[in-house]
């Protein structure tokens with residue numbers, strides 16, 4: 135009898151079910167010994183279903199599917215009574231957070247969630263989850279009976295089934311029948327793109343806070359329904375490493391509470407006890423910090439839970455066995471045991487400290503709602519901010535359970551921190567401004583996501599050092615110290631978009647404001663509607679239209695006389711762009727619609743290079759951008775067949791981060807024929823190596839200047855006497871590990887239309903030199919980032935560098951962007967820039 139339940143919390147046991155006395159172990163079920171190979175995803179979900187069907191202590195829930203259609207599922211493990219009351223237990227917990235708005239009733243018991251294999255090639259995860267599930271469901275492990283009576287345990291065997299299956303399929307294709315521990319043996323090598331990431335080559339352990347990927351969104355939907363008290367995330371590192379468990383390394387985000395810190399120590403001690411017993415090596419307090427909210431440990435911590443990362447030494451290269459430098463052979467079975475022990479320790483510590491665990495969790499939300507520690511009590515997003523960006527922000531807030539409303543106190547003058555200005559400024563509250571109050575259950579998360587500069591105990595971080603959302607979305611926003619009242623009116627941002635005053639207008643108009651309008655343009659291209667865009671601003675009646683605004687003239691569309699009106703309106707609805715009309719081609723100010731200043735737009739054919747030499751993560755982001763955001767066709771050509779591809783029908787070629795030296799000839803040939811190349815991040819080095827390009831000349835000039843300067847400084851540079859143990863920290867002085875800089879824009883350039891005069895970018899490179907010929911479109915004029923950490927030497931270099939530029943090469947054009955404008959697909963303000971370049 136199946137007890138699998140699908141997205142409905144119906145755990146009522148049908149009468150008359152008799153469970154088997156024993157359940158098959160993974161070995162018996164799979165027909166091979168756990169650790170002798172890697173288990174396919176369908177076998178994993180099969181076993182999870184099997185256990186749920188045959189044990190009174192387990193229920194299985196499918197919570198979604200991956201991009202490639204693989205099942206995302208969890209088992210709930212507990213006593214039969216608790217499983218029967220799962221829905222009540224869930225509600226009792228949610229009510230105590232204040233997030234559900236329901237009255238506090240029922241008993242709250244610890245919910246312990248363990249996720250495995252978020253990185254596909256950290257391949258022990260699934261295997262360890264199988265052993266953990268069996269052990270708990272069988273209820274024979276010491277203490278397990280008490281655990282099941284008092285806790286709900288959730289096991290997600292595979293948070294990234296597409297990546298994990300890519301690993302398993304490749305490994306098993308090449309697996310020798312007699313295990314070969316030789317690290318050079320071919321079954322352990324991965325092809326282009328590897329298998330760490332998901333379908334779009336995204337690192338799902340960098341996506342918790344941003345929720346750009348479907349696997350993350352499904353997981354967080356379920357997470358939000360339960361709000362667990364503990365989340366443990368099981369990973370692997372290189373095979374020469376041993377094992378990492380809590381406490382986490384510095385920096386710790388300032389918001390992590392004393393009790394969360396104490397619990398990290400308790401977790402460390404419990405793991406150490408188990409590992410010491412078996413004389414296994416491990417380390418703590420190193421490498422894996424607790425700062426940036428995008429991870430499977432920090433996101434739970436910032437949601438009131440205890441978040442942990444466990445790292446077993448091994449990974450994809452370790453296969454089922456690998457010889458290590460120290461002389462031993464690391465087996466998959468040994469790795470399974472490592473994560474199995476950490477899983478048991480996680481449950482034991484949570485059970486042993488259950489009263490304090492719940493108390494600390496409840497207090498986390500209660501403190502936020504009644505007395506938030508954030509120095510800014512109110513975040514104001516100006517209602518005049520660009521619509522598509524506001525909609526994207528509100529979508530993320532909804533998904534993060536952060537409440538917002540329209541601001542009250544209309545007309546009131548207050549002081550606040552102006553994000554764009556990066557300084558204190560005056561602000562008048564207006565109708566339509568959005569208020570995000572710190573006084574709410576998720577007040578701590580509001581602080582993490584909106585504080586202008588995130589506070590860390592150390593600058594040496596594993597990942598980003600800044601992410602304040604107003605920069606991510608490029609919004610006009612203020613952080614205000616006083617508590618501003620809500621207006622009580624419901625926020626409505628998806629208003630009807632079509633404002634048509636006549637049935638057969640001379641032209642339809644769309645004011646070029648942001649990404650919704652970009653999507654509209656893409657929709658029109660797909661519908662074969664002919665479009666112009668205005669190079670200058672113009673006015674019709676009282677409406678002023680920005681540069682780039684679209685003119686869809688009846689006179690241009692004589693090829694579709696009967697469907698013209700319908701197609702335009704449909705596209706506007708699909709894209710959410712506001713459609714206006716004009717009854718004449720003569721404007722009230724500016725250039726008329728038939729002028730040479732209204733450029734005809736043509737649907738471009740776009741190529742993105744993927745494969746050897748290109749960065750899979752960057753290719754994946756662009757692939758995702760075209761399929762899921764712009765919704766416009768792109769052809770991804772494998773770089774290895776690029777030289778022989780007929781490029782004559784294409785208009786735009788995108789090179790993401792990567793090394794393209796070997797593809798220089800076909801790229802140059804494409805430019806000679808008049809094509810446009812968008813060179814992102816490191817791909818610009820293909821052009822800076824050319825002495826004939828403006829970029830090449832500028833790079834040479836800058837290098838000569840720096841060399842001269844370096845000679846002068848070198849003899850008394852104290853850096854030269856740095857100690858060996860400080861080398862890593864000193865290397866930071868040259869870097870920006872992810873600080874946010876303001877970019878000044880040439881707002882008259884078509885590539886910046888719809889972006890305003892300033893933009894913000896996550897800088898990780900050192901920028902590009904200004905071009906003496908061509909266009910310097912976006913540049914940094916200050917040393918200081920608006921948010922995040924940048925080394926002092928980096929700051930000296932970054933002032934007066936180029937972020938966006940273009941030049942003519944051959945008969946075509948190259949556009950450079952020094953850094954990733956659409957960073958990990960959460961940097962939404964970069965969408966309009968990308969669209970302006972590729973659709974122009």
Ligand SMILES: [Zn+2]
Nearest residue numbers: 253256369370
């Ligand atoms: Zn990992």
